[in-house]
Structure formats: structure tokens, C-alpha cells
Amino acid sequence: MQIGIVGLPLSGKTTLFNALTGKQEATGYSSGAREKHVAVVKVPDARLDNLHTLVPEARKVQTTIEYIDLAGVEKGSGQSGFDSQFLGDLRTTDALLVVVRAFENEAVPHSDGSVDAQRDYETIAYEFLLSDLAIVENRIERIQARVKKFKDEALEKELALLKKCHGYLEAEKNLRDAGFDEEELKALRGFQFLTLKPMLVVVNISESDLPRTAEIEAAFREKFDTPTTGFIALSADIEMEISQLDGDDAALFLEDLGISEPAITRMIRSSYALLGLLTFFTFGENEVRSWTISKGMTARQAAGEIHSDMERGFIRAETVAYDDLMQHKSLSACRDAGVLRLEGKEYIVKDGDVITFRFNV
Ligand SMILES: Nc1nc2c(ncn2[C@@H]2O[C@H](COP(=O)(O)OP(=O)(O)OP(=O)(O)O)[C@@H](O)[C@H]2O)c(=O)[nH]1
Ligand SMILES: [Mg+2]
Incomplete structure (x- = not known):
């Protein structure tokens, strides 16, 4: 998971x-230099700490998010086309943090x-919009030239979808607000649109x-009414x-400011919900670990986050909810209590699932 700061x-x-x-x-x-900074950050999660108390000898491994701090966007640069290195960095991120x-x-x-x-x-959102619009127009032009020469249903379908995108962008709407269905999103994925x-x-x-x-947050929410x-x-x-x-000084400083936790913690939490992410856990004698995936991913795709072999040779996912494991304290006790489920490859992983993947390669 990579988040771009722009x-x-x-x-x-x-x-x-x-x-x-x-x-x-x-x-x-x-x-002001055009260099970018990259860092990998461990995501704190109290549930992982609690699971670790059940197997204190095991290694505890936190899921991570990679942040990439990019150069400033100059006004007008989206319209004239972002610098290709910059645009490349921006487009491969999974989500954007706009400052x-x-x-x-x-x-x-x-x-x-x-x-x-x-x-x-508004300025920066507009630059993103123009950057997407340029990509859409370019592609539409190329497809149009081709479908004139050959009949190609797939291309015609893509053309229709891109025209839909064009309509939204022309109306100054972000593509992420367009309500595309799964199939459309899949077709659009390769374009890595910024407003999506x-x-x-x-x-x-x-x-x-x-x-x-x-x-201040409410004023923004009201003005830019978008869920x-x-x-x-x-x-x-x-x-x-x-x-x-360090810990004690930070606590004193927070007390002085009259706030209960750093805003960054709140930000990371809300970014999980907003960015459509969830956490699942793996739990064993040697290691307890948290993993980040997108909502809607299947058990098999989740296995792929751990290792491609696990995805390829997927057999089943032995799954228990976090609360159940905390209550029964071990996987075998969960099995005896009937709360350990055997899920297949199409199972949609839920936030807080503790999963043991069975696979064969
Ligand atoms: N007073 C105040 N100053 C801030 C705050 N955040 C950043 N600054 C100052 O603003 C200046 C720019 O901060 P940076 O974090 O370098 O900004 P940037 O967006 O990375 O800048 P570029 O990478 O050059 O585009 C610095 O002098 C910061 O100290 C803030 O919350 N309050
Ligand atoms: Mg900077």
C-alpha cells in the first residue's frame, strides 16, 4: 500500500x-528541490498487541504503509502536462494525501x-482533473482513428466508457464520484486516473x-460535498x-495542547475507512502479524498478499473472528467451540479475521 503526499x-x-x-x-x-522522500511506516493496531499476549513468544510483525513525499504541484502544471517522472510517481500510488x-x-x-x-x-483538484482529461482525450482520439478502420467491439466499449469519463471530467467532477460499477472500474484501472x-x-x-x-473540517465537508x-x-x-x-514528553505536550491523541493517529485510522482498507491477521506460534488489503478482496487474493505461492496453491482459509480468538485463546479451542470456519477461495475477507491459509504447490 503506497500513499502519495501531494x-x-x-x-x-x-x-x-x-x-x-x-x-x-x-x-x-x-x-524546494524536486527530490522525493519515501518511508515505510508500521501501522499501530491494538488488536495485534492483544493477539500477541496469547503467544508472547511469537514475533510480532505490524503491517506497513509506504508514504511518498512528492514535489509541490505548480499551478497550471496539470494542464500543460505534469512532469513525466512526477506523474509516474503519482499514478502508481494507491491513494493520495493532499495537503x-x-x-x-x-x-x-x-x-x-x-x-x-x-x-x-480547488486549484490542486483542478490540476488533477485536467491531467486526467488530457489522458482521456488522447486515448479517445486514438481509439476513434482505429475503430474507423476496423470493427472492434472491445475498443468500441472502451470508447463508450471513456466518453462517459470525459463527460464527468468536463463537468468538473472527480471520476471517483461517478459511481462506476466493478466492470467499469476494472476496465479503467490501467489508466491510473488521479481523480479515481x-x-x-x-x-x-x-x-x-x-x-x-x-x-474547519465541517466547512470543507459542506463546501465540497463528496462522500x-x-x-x-x-x-x-x-x-x-x-x-x-519520546513517550513521556509527547504525553505531556499533548496534555498541554489539551488533546487526547496525536491527530496523525486519527488520520491513519480514518484513512483506513476512507481508502477502503481493512486489516486481517495471521496467528501462529512463531509469528503474529497484521496485513492490509482492500475491502472486497477474496481469501485467495488475501493469500496472494502474503505470497504468490499461497495464492496459486490456495486450498482453504481457516478463519476465526478476532473477538472469538481473544475469547477462546487458541485456534484449537476455537475449533472445539465451533467458531473456526473453513472458507473457500471466494470468501470475502472481513476486517479482523484471523486466517490460517492452507495451500499446496
Ligand atoms: N506555522 C506553521 N508553519 C508550517 C506548518 N507546516 C509547515 N510549515 C512551514 O512551511 C514551510 C514549508 O513546509 P514544508 O513541509 O517544507 O512544505 P512542502 O509542502 O514540503 O514544500 P515543497 O516540498 O517545497 O513544496 C516550512 O518553513 C515549514 O516550517 C504549520 O503547520 N505551521
Ligand atoms: Mg517538501
């Missing part, structure tokens, strides 16, 4: 990246002369606005500071 220049992307990953990459003008600036900082002038987070969100990616918008606010967090985009307000600067303190 936004206008100097919006606080690298600051947020540091907060998320505990890294100390340079922020501010020095970071918009709402903080006041005299030392950091805004290129538009004022701080306006909603305007900036799950997106979480981080409104980077000043410390003095922290008491207004909920209000597929999440809005979360936090101060990247404060979060970075918290991430660089």
Missing part, C-alpha cells in the same frame, strides 16, 4: 511526511499572496486554530514536534 509548493507536505514517518527531512525552501495550507506564517509567503485553503484545494484514487485532504492549520479543528473525499484538519508542524518527542 499539494501546492510549501503547503507542509514534508512536515507532514516527517510527522508520519519520524524522519527529519529538511523542510522549507531548502526542500492544503491553512497556516499563517510570515516567513513562508504564499505564491498567491494570501492563505486560502479552500481555494488551494481515494483521497484524503489534510488541512494544515495554525496552532492557534486547533480548537476550531471540527469546525468519497475525506477532510481532516491538523497542524503538521505540531504533529512533527510530537513525533520527535
Whole structure:
């Protein structure tokens, strides 16, 4: 799972990246360089810690998310076509974290002369839209030239779908709001459209606005009425500071600010829901481990996340719900109690499933 951090220049992307990953990459003008930063972060989950108490000798392995901190998007760059390296990096991400600036900082002038987070969100969303539109138009043109020469049903179908996309984009709608069905989504997957990616918008606010967090989020939600985009307000600067303190100092700092947990924790949690992710576990004497997959994935696909052999040679998934395992304390006790299920390859994995895959290669 890879999440791209994007936004206008100097919006606080690298600051947020540091907060998320505990890294100390340079922020501010020095970071204007086009380089990108990548880091892999372990995802905390209390359920994994609890499962580990049942087999304390086992290794505990947390699922990870990879964050990639990209260069700032200049206004107008989507229209003229993003730099191909940048677009390539952006398109291969599974989801986008868009950072918009709402903080006041005299030392950091805004290129538009004022701080306006909603305007900036519109700006960047529009650049993404134009980038997708260019890809759609290009492809439509090529298909049209071909279907004139040969009859090709598959291409005609693709053309119809792309025209539908074109209509949405022309109406300035994100493709993710178009309600495509499974089959359409499958056909579109290869294009890696930016406006089809799950997106979480981080409104980077000043410390003095922290008491207004909920209000600021609500204003965004209301203005950009879309269920597929999440809005979360936090101060990247404060979060970075918290991430660089050790446990006790961090707790004191949070108390001072009057907040119960770092906003980053809340953000990771809400990103799971928004990005359509879920966690399943594997549980054995040697290792307990959490895994991240997309909602709707089958047991066989989930096995593939662990190893391609497991997917290929899949036989069955011995599955028990997290709560049941915590109650009965071992897989054999779960079996005796009748709560261990034998699921086939088409079984849709649920959040919190503890699975032992049986396979044969
Ligand atoms: N006051 C305040 N300043 C911030 C905040 N977040 C970032 N900054 C400052 O804004 C400047 C830019 O932050 P970066 O995190 O480097 O921004 P960026 O989006 O990565 O910038 P580029 O990669 O150059 O586009 C730095 O001087 C930060 O210290 C914040 O929450 N509050
Ligand atoms: Mg940066």
C-alpha cells in the first residue's frame, strides 16, 4: 500500500511526511528541490498487541504503509502536462494525501499572496482533473482513428466508457464520484486516473486554530460535498514536534495542547475507512502479524498478499473472528467451540479475521 503526499509548493507536505514517518527531512525552501522522500511506516493496531499476549513468544510483525513525499504541484502544471517522472510517481500510488495550507506564517509567503485553503484545494483538484482529461482525450482520439478502420467491439466499449469519463471530467467532477460499477472500474484501472484514487485532504492549520479543528473540517465537508473525499484538519508542524518527542514528553505536550491523541493517529485510522482498507491477521506460534488489503478482496487474493505461492496453491482459509480468538485463546479451542470456519477461495475477507491459509504447490 503506497500513499502519495501531494499539494501546492510549501503547503507542509514534508512536515507532514516527517510527522508520519519520524524522519527529519529538511523542510522549507531548502526542500524546494524536486527530490522525493519515501518511508515505510508500521501501522499501530491494538488488536495485534492483544493477539500477541496469547503467544508472547511469537514475533510480532505490524503491517506497513509506504508514504511518498512528492514535489509541490505548480499551478497550471496539470494542464500543460505534469512532469513525466512526477506523474509516474503519482499514478502508481494507491491513494493520495493532499495537503492544503491553512497556516499563517510570515516567513513562508504564499505564491498567491494570501492563505486560502479552500481555494488551494480547488486549484490542486483542478490540476488533477485536467491531467486526467488530457489522458482521456488522447486515448479517445486514438481509439476513434482505429475503430474507423476496423470493427472492434472491445475498443468500441472502451470508447463508450471513456466518453462517459470525459463527460464527468468536463463537468468538473472527480471520476471517483461517478459511481462506476466493478466492470467499469476494472476496465479503467490501467489508466491510473488521479481523480479515481481515494483521497484524503489534510488541512494544515495554525496552532492557534486547533480548537476550531471540527469546525474547519465541517466547512470543507459542506463546501465540497463528496462522500468519497475525506477532510481532516491538523497542524503538521505540531504533529512533527510530537513525533520527535519520546513517550513521556509527547504525553505531556499533548496534555498541554489539551488533546487526547496525536491527530496523525486519527488520520491513519480514518484513512483506513476512507481508502477502503481493512486489516486481517495471521496467528501462529512463531509469528503474529497484521496485513492490509482492500475491502472486497477474496481469501485467495488475501493469500496472494502474503505470497504468490499461497495464492496459486490456495486450498482453504481457516478463519476465526478476532473477538472469538481473544475469547477462546487458541485456534484449537476455537475449533472445539465451533467458531473456526473453513472458507473457500471466494470468501470475502472481513476486517479482523484471523486466517490460517492452507495451500499446496
Ligand atoms: N506555522 C506553521 N508553519 C508550517 C506548518 N507546516 C509547515 N510549515 C512551514 O512551511 C514551510 C514549508 O513546509 P514544508 O513541509 O517544507 O512544505 P512542502 O509542502 O514540503 O514544500 P515543497 O516540498 O517545497 O513544496 C516550512 O518553513 C515549514 O516550517 C504549520 O503547520 N505551521
Ligand atoms: Mg517538501
